[in-house]
Amino acid sequence: MPEEEGDVYHTEISLSGQMKVDSTGGNMEEQAEVETAENPFEPLVESILQQLEDQDPVFLIGLIVALAVVVITCVFLKYFLSSKTVRSAVLLVGLCDSGKTLLFSRLLSGKFKRTQTSITDSSAPYKAKNDKANTWTLIDLPGHDSLRPQYLEKFKSAARAIVFVVDSAIFQKEVRDVAEFLYILLTDTVISRNAPALLVACNKQDITMAKSAKLIQQQLEKEMNTLRVTRSAALSSQDGSVGGSVYLGKKGKDFDFSQLPMKVEFLECSARGSKGEDGDADLVNLEKSLAKL
Structure with missing residues (x-):
């Protein structure tokens, strides 16, 4: 056991x-x-x-x-x-009473239209007068100095071309203001990078005292050269960021429009026309330039 x-x-x-x-x-x-x-x-x-x-x-x-x-x-x-965004807008810009809105109407319909100072943008399809019949979006921006910045900011990235409208009849009085607005446009970083075509439309050529496109170009170059000198300190402090500016033209040389990265053309036109409200506008030169875009 x-x-x-x-x-x-x-x-x-x-x-x-x-x-x-x-x-x-x-x-x-x-x-x-x-x-x-x-x-x-x-x-x-x-x-x-x-x-x-x-x-x-x-x-x-x-x-x-x-x-x-x-x-x-x-x-x-x-x-x-x-960066290959489609830019198909043609912007009409300029000072108040330069004739942008009437020009807008004439380009679209050919008809005369009584206008008033714009407080907002207007846009419509515009078919170019060429064999391809290209269609752009024509946009009329307000000319008042308090409204210009916000509308320019809104549409500048889409600009294929900028039609800068100048009142040729009173240009001598407005040369400083015209130059300052144009200076702001051309030193904008987005516009400088995209380089849309710039068409300076010397409007109201039907008026006897109107200045020629050549004279307007020469005076603007002198005025903008002066502006460049006076603002050089501010420009040198910019770094190309949003809201910054680029240097206008070439350093060490007097400014002229041939120094810009975009194609620039000065042309004469008359949205009103030599025969007034009942006649046709004189936009042949402008329409030819728009057809080349």
């Missing part, structure tokens, strides 16, 4: 020990499975790192360079494609 009891006791210990071992082994397997589930990519990462360590350094350098080229190419394409 004592021997049998000893055998039973030994058997119980063996079974108990085996159960403990099995229980511990099972827990370790479950823990490993949990860790593997929590880090499913760890074996893959370790494998990749091991393969990279086994590679030739020259190969690794080539791989890094190739990846860098791909990243730079993607960034460049994104910038290039985002």
Whole structure:
């Protein structure tokens, strides 16, 4: 009996020990499975790192360079494609009473229309008089100095061309104001970068005292050269950020319009026409220039 009891006791210990071992082994397997589930990519990462360590350094350098080229190419394409926005607007800008709104009406319908000072923008499709019959969005912007900045900010990015309307009859009195407005336009960072065509429409040529396009250009160049000198300190403090300015023309040389990044043309026109309200407008030169856009 004592021997049998000893055998039973030994058997119980063996079974108990085996159960403990099995229980511990099972827990370790479950823990490993949990860790593997929590880090499913760890074996893959370790494998990749091991393969990279086994590679030739020259190969690794080539791989890094190739990846860098791909990243730079993607960034460049994104910038290039985002900058290729369609600019299809023709902006009519100028001082109050320069004849922008009547010019707007004449270009669209050919009809005379009595106008008043605009306090908001007007827009309509304009079909160019060329073989392709290109269609632009003609936009008349308010000429009042308190309204100009906000409307210019709104539409400048879409400008394919800017028609700057000048009252040729009273230009001598307004030359300073005209030059200042034109200076603001041409030193704007967005306009300078996009370089829309600039058509300076010397309007009201039907009036006897009207100045010629050539004289207006010469006087504007002198006035803007003076403005550039007086504002040079302010310009030098700008860094090209939003609201900043670019330098007008070429440093070390007197300003002239040929120095600008965009095409500039001075032309004569008359929205009213030589025969008044019943006659046709004289917009031949302006329409030819718009047809070339």
